[in-house]
Amino acid sequence: MxxxxxxxxxxxxxxxxxxxxxxxxxxxxxxxxxxxxxxxRKDIKGNVILVTGGGSGIGRLMCIKLAARGAIVVTWDVSEEGNLETVRQVVAAGGQCRAYTVDLCNRHAIYAAATKLKQEVGKVDILVNNAGIVTGKKLLDSPDESIIRTFEVNALSHFWTTKAFLRDMMALNKGHIVTIASMAGKLPCNGLVDYCSSKFAAVGFDESLRLEFKAEGKNGIKTTVVCPMYIGTGMFKGVQSKIFPVLKPEYVAEEVVDAILMNTPVLLIPGHMRIVHLIRAGFPEKASHYLGEIMGVTSMMDKFEGRKKD
Incomplete structure (x- = not known):
């Protein structure tokens, strides 16, 4: 033209x-x-906040912290026992919390639970897509079912949960969608092909969704993507990190809650990971690989154990 x-x-x-x-x-x-x-920080008193994967780890900690600020917290988790323990801790601290046992691999179960939640609690003001799983195996050692489940929980579930509550947010031009991704969604790692891929997808989901809201003039709907390094919740037990820190769950949960309250679009934890990301983006591939070897990216999963099931 x-x-x-x-x-x-x-x-x-x-x-x-x-x-x-x-x-x-x-x-x-x-x-x-x-x-x-x-x-x-914004006031979230009286807001209905849904946290997926709220039955353990930073999900539970976020539920406790958000409820302490006056929010009505709802936890979705595949573990009924974990969910009930989260409710117990939130209520014991003086907060409000409801729990629903939901398999996030099943979109029909997600839609059904969403309908029930809106009927029993009300529309969701803030959605925190936190649930995540990790296999921790090299590609050829990863069963097909594990790869599919990783994507169902870490990426695809975000589509179903967001679609379930977005229409109400769009109508009011108000809401907040939070994606708990990972630095593995910014920086690849050996032994985590399926996990990294699913987290790259989660980061792309957030960035594309944010752009879509702006293009449609829905500036009242906020999005936040969170990319932390490994968190010491047991999910990445056995990971050996030469340079990158294994983060304390309490610290991560506090940073995420603050990011929600301040409408922060992108949160990298720790903050200096932004510099690492910029360096990698600007360096030739060979140089990035060499620096990755020095920092232990190619060997940190060698003794991975992960969280053991009872």
């Missing part, structure tokens, strides 16, 4: 404005980091 001189001039002006706007956004981000968090 041939452009006229006027159209070319307009395109150049828009590009220049885009560059200036980019500088403004960077300055704005810098200024916001200097403002105490207490002044930036």
């Amino acid at each position: 041939d452009l006229t001189g006027k159209e070319i001039a307009m395109l150049v002006l828009r590009l220049l404005f885009g560059l200036l706007y980019s500088v403004y956004c960077m300055v704005e981000t810098l200024v916001l980091t200097l403002i105490p968090r207490s002044y930036r």
Whole structure:
């Protein structure tokens, strides 16, 4: 398509404005980091917040912390026992919590549970897609069923849960969808082909969804993607990290809750992982691989055990 001189001039002006706007956004981000968090947190009192995978780990910790801020928390988990323990701890701390046993591999079960939740509790204001699983095996050692289940829980379930509650958010132009992904969705790792792939999908889900909301003018619906390094919940038991820290669950849960309260679009934990991500993106593939070997990316899964089932 041939452009006229006027159209070319307009395109150049828009590009220049885009560059200036980019500088403004960077300055704005810098200024916001200097403002105490207490002044930036939104009020979630009375909000209905659904946390998938809330029956254990950081899911349970988030339920406790969100309920402490006055939210009505709902936990979905495949473990009825874990769910009930989360409810017990939240109620013991003075919060409100409901539990539903849901198999996130079954989209029909998700839709049915969503209908029941809306009837018994109300519309969901904040959806936290937190549930996740890991096989921890090399590709040829991973059973097909395990690969499918990894994608069903870590990626596909996000589509079904979001579709189940998004229509209400769209109607009000208000809501928040949180995706608990992983740094494995930014940086690949040996022995985690299925897990990394599913988390890359989760990151892409968040980024595409955020763009779709903006394109449709639904700026009142916020999204947050969380990419932490390994968390010491037992899920990655046996992982050996030379440089990357194994994070404490309490710290991660606190950071995630703060990101929700401040409408943070992207949260990398720890924060300096942003630099690692930028370095990898700018380095040639051979150099990235060499640096990865030095940092232990190719060997950290060698003694992986994972969380053992009773």
